[in-house]
Amino acid sequence: MSHKYEYAGFWIRFGAAILDTIIIIVALIPLTMLFGGGDTSVSSDGFSSFQFMSTFDWIWQILTAVFYIFCWIKFAGTPGKRLLRLKVLDEKTGEHVSVGQGIIRYIGYFPATLVLFIGLIWVAFDPKKQGWHDKMAKTVVVKEL
Structure with missing residues (x-):
């Protein structure tokens, strides 16, 4: 890598994830109100019934994935x-990630979170501060010094 970098640890990455979640929620609230979402209805027995995953939910999931992948590719981070001066970069070259790496990294969140988020907690103990999704995509998250 041509610049000076330090691998970003668990807590700063956790903080960035919280910021991203807030940003996405703030963006989704007006859109959800505008387009309608959250299929809930009250049945005759007075209990609410929830549809597992509506088409609307799938669309938001896809849009969220596209948003994250686009940000990693174009801006080297969400x-x-x-905001916390972190970058998601190719592990070997230190350059922005490719489309393929972005997709693999996003898909990698699923196994990383499946069992008690162990694949994300892994960042705290890994020498390169990589979560399972980073290892799968061959990416690192670094602090800009």
Whole structure:
């Protein structure tokens, strides 16, 4: 890597994830109100019934994935990461990630979170501060010095 970097640890990455979640929620609230979402209804017995995953939910999931992948490719990080001066980079070259790496990294969140978030907690103990999703995509998250 041509610049000086330090691997970003668990807590700063956790903070960036919280910022990203807030940003996405703030963006989704007006859109959800505008387009309608959250299929809930009250049945005759007075209990609410929830549909597991509506088409609307799938669309938001896809849009969220596209948003994250686009940010990693174009800006080397999501808004939360960039606000904290973090970058998601290719592990070998130190350059922005490729489309393929972005997709693999996003998909990697599923196994990383499946069992008690162990694949994300892994960041705290890994020498390169990589979560399972980073290892799968061959990416690192670094602090800009």
